[in-house]
Amino acid sequence: MTETGWSRRQAALALAALAPAACATPAAFRAPLVSINLADNGVQPRPEDILDDDGAQLETALDESRRMTVPVFIDGRGPYDFVVDTGANRSVVSSTLAAELGLASAGVATVHGIAGSEPTALVRVDALKVGEVVSKNLRLPAMPRARMGADGLMGVDMLRNRRVGLNFRENRFEITASSRRSAYSPPIDTRIKIQDPPILVPARYRAGQLVILDAEVGSTRVAAFLDSGSQITVGNLALRDAVLATRPKLRERLIQAPLISATGQTIGAELALLPLMRLGGLGVRNILVAFAPLHVFEIWDMVKRPSILVGVDVMREFDDIVLDFGRREVLFWPPAGRRLPYVPK
Secondary structure (H helix, E strand, C coil), rough: CCCCCCCCCHHHHHHHHHHHHHCHHHHHCCCCCCCCCCCCCCCCCCHHHHHCCCCCEEEEEEEECCCCEEEECCCEEEEEEEEECCCCCCEEEEHHHHHHHHEEEEEEEEECCCCCCEEEEEEEEEEEEECCCCEEEEEEEEEEEHHCCCCCEHHHHHCEEEECCCCCCEEEEEEEEEECCCCCCCHHHHCCCCCCCCCEEEEECCCEEEEEEEEEEEEEEEEECCCCCCEEEECCCHHHHHHHCCHHHHHHHHHEEEEEEECCCCEEEEEEEEEEECCCEEEEEEEEEEEEEEEEEEEEHCCCEEEEEHHHHHCCCCEEEEEECCCCCEEEECCCCCCCEECCC
């Protein structure tokens, strides 16, 4: 084991040990394994600094972990590659880029990573722009680029009260006002005519995140957070204990592994291959889950309740996912030409 986490070879060996013929492609779990979830104390952008605009539809790229990246402009300069991170409630800029742009210091804030909190330098950004969507007068945490794997993270502070589309099939990102419909996300009855209908799953707010309550792992009901900034899906220890109660033999097949966050924190985890996750009425089979006592589960008061951060490894099982933060709902489009199992509630 190296300080940077797992190598591709080590990840492949672990996956093979868990299930020789029924696991996801090892390349989806390149080193380092990362779960990035950030929070801080009271320096969110004010509502009046989030401009009402015509939205944006952008072609995206992929980082080494197959996370979606979008071009972002900072104070009129760029574009720079930011990972779309629906698990981070704050956008983040790399400290290297902040220095290059000469961004002014804006104090220090407490940032919560996977293993705990630590003080982090803030920098001032007058305008952060993606497409025609602009947020102004921001104070953003600045972190090393090597830890994030990108120039920055675009968090929920840029997405709140909006409708966000992650089209994994065509590598496209869209952000519009929640009350509007777009060519990318047409009315459901129109879309049924051209492909399988989407599954609409109601969600609730918790700490600024959308949480899906109509979800299960095996036979255990869970609260599920969609975290497009995490390479791997992570369950809390309450979920691990519930799964082991129904599958006691799984304990012998757990594999120890570290998770590394953007803050540089490392926490031990146990990897397991689980047969089925249900999100609404759709199921995803053979998912690799890391069980770990992430600090964010404490922040969200989700330690005792079985909960899971659904990473981009599972999100990419769908052609299209729309998170409507205004309507508090999530829509999933199954992959074209391949049916995901229907799972009755």
